[in-house]
Amino acid sequence: MIWSIAWKNVWRNKKRSLVVIVAVTLGIIAGVLLVGIMEGWINQRLHDAVYNEISHIQIHNNEFIKNEEIDLTIRNLHEITRSIDSLKELSGWVKRTKIIAMANTPWANAGVIIYGIDAEKEKQVTEIYKKIVPDGGGYLDNQSARDILISDKTAELLKLKQYIVTDSMIEGLKQEKIPGNVLVKLENLKDIRFRSPKDFKDEMKNVFSRKELDSYGLLITGKALDYRIRNKVQITISDKEGNPVQGIFRVCGIYKTTNTGFDQASVFVNAGELANLYGGNDILTHEIAILLNNIEDAGFVKEKLDPVDRDNTVRTWKELAPDAAMMNDFMIMYYIIFIGIIMLALAFGIINTMLMAILERTKELGMLMAIGMNRGRIFKMIMLETVFLTVVGAVAGMLSGWTITGVLGKTGIHFTGWGEGFEAIGFAARVYPILTPEFFIFITIMVIATAIVSSIWPARKALKLIPVEALRTE
Amino acid sequence: MKRNLYKGFLIILLQGITAGISGQSLTATEIVKKADEKFNGEKSSYSLMSMTIVRPAWQRTIEFKSWTLGRDFALTLITAPAKETGQTFLKRSSEMWSWNPSINRLIKLPPSMMSQGWMGSDYTNDDILKESSVVNDYTHEIAGEENIEGRLCYKIIMTAREDASIVWGKQIRWIDKKEFLVLKAELYDEDGYLVRTEKGSDIKIMDGRTITSKIELIPEEEPQNKTFVEIREIKFNIPVEESYFSQQNMKRVR
Numbered sequence: 213m214i215w216s217i218a219w220k221n222v223w224r225n226k227k228r229s230l231v232v233i234v235a236v237t238l239g240i241i242a243g244v245l246l247v248g249i250m251e252g253w254i255n256q257r258l259h260d261a262v263y264n265e266i267s268h269i270q271i272h273n274n275e276f277i278k279n280e281e282i283d284l285t286i287r288n289l290h291e292i293t294r295s296i297d298s299l300k301e302l303s304g305w306v307k308r309t310k311i312i313a314m315a316n317t318p319w320a321n322a323g324v325i326i327y328g329i330d331a332e333k334e335k336q337v338t339e340i341y342k343k344i345v346p347d348g349g350g351y352l353d354n355q356s357a358r359d360i361l362i363s364d365k366t367a368e369l370l371k372l373k374q375y376i377v378t379d380s381m382i383e384g385l386k387q388e389k390i391p392g393n394v395l396v397k398l399e400n401l402k403d404i405r406f407r408s409p410k411d412f413k414d415e416m417k418n419v420f421s422r423k424e425l426d427s428y429g430l431l432i433t434g435k436a437l438d439y440r441i442r443n444k445v446q447i448t449i450s451d452k453e454g455n456p457v458q459g460i461f462r463v464c465g466i467y468k469t470t471n472t473g474f475d476q477a478s479v480f481v482n483a484g485e486l487a488n489l490y491g492g493n494d495i496l497t498h499e500i501a502i503l504l505n506n507i508e509d510a511g512f513v514k515e516k517l518d519p520v521d522r523d524n525t526v527r528t529w530k531e532l533a534p535d536a537a538m539m540n541d542f543m544i545m546y547y548i549i550f551i552g553i554i555m556l557a558l559a560f561g562i563i564n565t566m567l568m569a570i571l572e573r574t575k576e577l578g579m580l581m582a583i584g585m586n587r588g589r590i591f592k593m594i595m596l597e598t599v600f601l602t603v604v605g606a607v608a609g610m611l612s613g614w615t616i617t618g619v620l621g622k623t624g625i626h627f628t629g630w631g632e633g634f635e636a637i638g639f640a641a642r643v644y645p646i647l648t649p650e651f652f653i654f655i656t657i658m659v660i661a662t663a664i665v666s667s668i669w670p671a672r673k674a675l676k677l678i679p680v681e682a683l684r685t686e
Numbered sequence: 687m688k689r690n691l692y693k694g695f696l697i698i699l700l701q702g703i704t705a706g707i708s709g710q711s712l713t714a715t716e717i718v719k720k721a722d723e724k725f726n727g728e729k730s731s732y733s734l735m736s737m738t739i740v741r742p743a744w745q746r747t748i749e750f751k752s753w754t755l756g757r758d759f760a761l762t763l764i765t766a767p768a769k770e771t772g773q774t775f776l777k778r779s780s781e782m783w784s785w786n787p788s789i790n791r792l793i794k795l796p797p798s799m800m801s802q803g804w805m806g807s808d809y810t811n812d813d814i815l816k817e818s819s820v821v822n823d824y825t826h827e828i829a830g831e832e833n834i835e836g837r838l839c840y841k842i843i844m845t846a847r848e849d850a851s852i853v854w855g856k857q858i859r860w861i862d863k864k865e866f867l868v869l870k871a872e873l874y875d876e877d878g879y880l881v882r883t884e885k886g887s888d889i890k891i892m893d894g895r896t897i898t899s900k901i902e903l904i905p906e907e908e909p910q911n912k913t914f915v916e917i918r919e920i921k922f923n924i925p926v927e928e929s930y931f932s933q934q935n936m937k938r939v940r
Contacts, residue, residue, distance in 0.1 A: 318853045318875040318882075319907065321802075372816055405879070446853045450796065455780055458851040573819065 216587055218596035222604075225569070232565045236605025236659075237612065239554045243614030243655065247547050248645030249625065254543060256470070258536050263339045264469045266532040267501035268510045271517070274525050276498055280312055283452055285496045287523035295520050296502060301509040304336030309483050310498040311490070315362075316446040319371040319407075322476075324362075326447060328483035328495065330354070336538060337503045340467050340480070348466035349441040358485055360445055360461035363475035364468040368408075372443055372463060374437040375412035377401045385435060394424055398432065412436065439466050447481075451490045459489040471638035535638075547651070551658050558602075559666040566598055566670035577674055578682025586607050591671045598667035599660070606659040610652065617645045706924050714826035714842050718859065720866040722820050724897065730755045730926045734919040736766075739807045740912040746803055746905040753924075759931040764805070774936040775804075792933060808882075808903045808913040820925040823850035824857065834860045835887065854881070865889070865896045880906045892920045 222229050262268060271292065276284035286292065289307075296305050309328030314321060331352040335341050341351040345364055352361050361562070367373045382395055397419050406412040412433060416425060431534055444460050451457045469475055487495045504513060510528040517526045530537035570577070577590065624642040627634060634641050712720075736749045750765035762776040764770045772787040782795040792816070804809055824844035832841045839860040846852045855876035860869050871884040882905050886898030903913040929935075 316853050318873070431794075438875065444853055444855075446851060454794070456796075460849075460851050460853075 214593050217594060218593050219302070219600055221569075221593070221597050222600045225572075228565055228568070232562055232601050233605040233608065235561050235635045236558055236602055239558045240606050240609025240655070241616065243551045243554045243611040244610065244617060244647065244651075245620075245645065247651060248548055248613075248617040248620070248647045249643055250543065250546065251647065251651070252621070252643045252645040253639055254539050255640055255646060256644070257541055260470050260640070261536045261638065262503075262507065262529055264343065264473050265338075265471065266529055267337055268504045268507060268529050269499040269502040269517070269526060271502075271524050271526050272498065276289055277525055280310065280498075282311055282450060282490060282496065285498055286500060291499055292500065292517070292520055292524065295517060296500070299502075299504075299513060299516070301504045301506065301513055303503040303505045304333075305498040305500060305502040306330060306333045306337045307483075307495075308499040308501065309496050309639070311449050311486070313479075314448040315366070315370060315479065316448065317370045317372060317443065322369040324366060324479045324485065325477045326449065327478060327480045327499075328486035329480050331482055334480075337501055342470070343467040343469050345439075345466050345468050347437075348439050348468075349463065350465045351467075352464060352480055352482060353593055356464060357482070358459075358461050359464035359481065361465045361467060362445070362463055363478065363482040364466055365472050365475040366479060367463075367466050369476065370445065371407055372440045372445075373408075374438050375406040375409065375433065376438050376461075377432075377436050378403065381435050385432070388431065390428055390431070394420070394428055397424075406436075409433065422526060425639060439463075441465070444613040445479075447489070448645065449490060452492065457489055457491070459485075461485070468544065470635055470640040471656060472632075472635045473638065480670045508686055547654070551655060552581060555658055555662040559662050562598060562602060562663070562666040563669055564666065565601070566594065567673060569597070570594070570670050570674050574677060574682050574685045577677055578679045578685070581679040582678065582683060587675050590674055594671040594674050595664065595667040598670065599663040602659055602663035602666075606656070610655065614647065614652075617647050620645050646671050714828045714840075715821065716862070717828070717840050717861055717866065718826050718842060718844065719821050720823075721859070721861045721868050722870075724866055724895075728922045730922070732921045732924045732926075733917055736916050736918060737805070737807060737809075737916040738916075739805075740910075742910040746806075748807075753930065755926055755928060755931065757799060759928060761931050761935065761939060774939060776931060776933065776936050778931060783933060783936065785799075785933075787937070790914055792936065798894050808905050808911060820844065820857075823847055823852050829858075831863070834862075837869060838863045839869055867896070867898050869898065882906060888916075892917065893922050895922065 235668075271286060273284045273286055275281070276286075286307075296302065306329065309326075311328075313324055313326040315324045315326075329352070331354050335351075340361075348364075352359055362370070362372070364373075377398055381403075382398055385395060385398070401415060402418050404415075406415065416432070421431070432611060441463055443463050445463060446458055446460055448456050448458045467475070475524050478563060483495045487493075490496070502513070504510060507529070510530070514526050514528050580590065581587075621644050625643045626642045630641070632641075731752075731754045733752050733754075734749070735752065736747055738747045739745060746767070748764060748770065750764045752760065752762045754760045758776075758777075758779045762775040764773040774785045776783045776785070783792060784795055785792045824846055827843045827845070829841045829843045832839055840861050842859045842861060844857040844859060846854055846856060846919050853875075854873050855878065856874050858872045858874070860871070861867065862869055867886060867889065868884075869886050872880055873882045873884070875881050882903065885902040885904075886900070887902070888900040889896060890899045890900065891897075892899065897917065899916040899917045903915075905911055
């Protein structure tokens with residue numbers, strides 16, 4: 213009885229109720245989208261951090277962590293190898309040589325960390341081999357001697373990237389339905405080599421009009437980009453005695469992950485080739501990276517491996533990428549704050565609307581009281597009205613929010629303008645929002661709590677009415 | 687009969703060619719070697735040099751004294767400007783140290799510093815260490831003769847050996863025919879683009895030897911940047927011991 217009265221009361225003033233419902237709907241959509249984007253980002257960052265950079269667990273020599281010296285290799289390698297192989301949670305693991313090095317080309321130089329890897333085994337642990345850029349050569353393989361895999365960022369620093377307009381490129385652009393006059397203008401730039409994207413852009417500004425640049429600039433720049441694959445890179449490292457040794461490697465491929473910081477530092481060569489450079493018969497192992505089947509097992513596996521040898525340090529992804537771990541663990545706090553603020557704002561709107569409704573219906577409420585409706589029922593009625601108002605908006609908001617994130621989750625949101633900034637801190641420029649069922653349960657609880665809290669004031673106001681006085685109001 | 691005649695002709699022709707080569711006397715490699723030894727071939731040396739670094743916004747001159755013994759040992763003392771006076775650099779085979787009196791620190795230059803410019807110039811520490819050899823790390827070929835500032839030069843194309851630890855793809859050197867001085871060198875990357883030009887000029891007789899006393903270095907990508915080195919004084923075969931090139935002496939030398 214009270215339920216249906218409350219429901220009917222909601223719709224007595226359709227316009228006013230709809231304003232509140234729409235406000236709640238929009239608020240919920242905003243909250244859902246925001247959380248979806250954040251969640252998408254964090255998931256991507258965590259995935260990329262684990263599968264490109266750090267894996268689930270890494271082992272180093274205790275001293276190596278403080279000071280990355282060439283002779284600080286992992287101790288008791290055999291024992292550790294045996295205990296890793298016996299792990300049932302294991303998905304894959306690799307040994308790596310890791311040395312700080314200087315990379316030189318005739319044009320430039322850059323400090324890098326050179327990883328000596330087993331190219332085939334590495335594929336079981338990291339996904340770098342999937343991150344080779346278009347026209348960027350290929351991944352290392354075990355046969356190719358003296359090859360080096362560098363990132364797009366390192367290629368830029370070493371000036372192994374150039375922009376050049378060629379006949380075949382213009383031919384290719386014809387297929388892309390670019391107007392003839394643009395192509396004719398492009399002929400002016402033909403066969404000139406530009407060493408940086410900035411030089412090329414500046415020159416394009418001279419040749420093309422602003423409008424042409426806006427429509428075709430990106431496409432042309434993309435097509436003109438040419439990596440100097442097979443070029444020499446000179447690597448200088450310190451050997452075990454601390455003497456500088458140099459070797460020439462040839463670029464076999466260019467990769468690009470979502471983390472520019474990682475990209476800039478990391479270059480990869482075959483472990484054997486690196487060993488030829490620092491001398492000695494053995495391949496040094498500075499780092500072991502372990503990938504598990506389930507990320508949740510990392511802490512447990514660490515405890516298993518920890519006692520094997522005290523000279524080495526076992527660290528989980530949470531210690532290796534504290535930023536990702538922190539976000540992963542504390543995100544729920546962010547959500548509570550975000551949604552909390554939205555709900556607080558909505559609560560004031562709801563309270564305002566309900567107070568107005570009470571004011572408008574003073575006489576009616578007085579009448580109800582006078583004919584014997586008890587206070588509990590009045591309270592319940594007002595509260596139910598508020599809950600209905602909020603829940604209708606919330607359901608509409610969640611449904612549309614879910615649809616929107618669903619669609620965006622497929623297409624992704626591309627933050628073109630800020631891509632570079634995001635990637636500098638390891639976040640992808642394209643985000644695929646996702647929503648978990650837990651989040652919907654969470655938001656439902658928040659909505660109901662908001663509705664109940666914001667109903668208290670209007671309901672109390674109604675209770676305080678004195679029937680005789682209320683009846684006399686006009 | 688005809689066949690024999692042909693054979694005889696061939697022999698004469700071949701003899702003519704070999705005679706021609708020995709008459710011309712030098713192969714490309716020998717020319718490069720001779721030119722290289724002009725500076726590095728002596729047992730020991732002492733020199734007083736100045737280096738001017740030109741940048742679009744500023745320019746500065748550094749003066750230094752340098753002692754060398756063979757290819758392996760070198761000690762350099764900065765004498766001007768006042769701010770950097772007393773800094774020394776020691777090279778022993780492939781290692782390099784630097785002593786800075788103002789902070790009282792001796793550091794061994796790590797590989798990461800090898801490719802940085804020496805004292806802010808276009809020369810890298812690596813150029814100074816001269817790990818690579820123009821003789822052994824390249825294949826040489828005479829590409830004709832050209833005039834450089836009025837002097838007839840061999841034009842020699844030096845292609846980097848595949849296994850050599852050299853970033854360059856090739857060099858072209860113009861070496862004076864009479865004195866075997868490198869008057870110009872162009873360094874190319876592997877794609878055949880010019881990266882850097884070095885020019886030697888102001889030929890003088892110093893301590894009984896004819897040398898280019900001015901060397902100019904121009905990086906192609908930043909033509910406003912230049913480095914000049916001028917040899918003010920040079921003495922060859924001075925009496926100097928290996929013990930002179932020590933870390934203790936880095937702090938003492940004046």
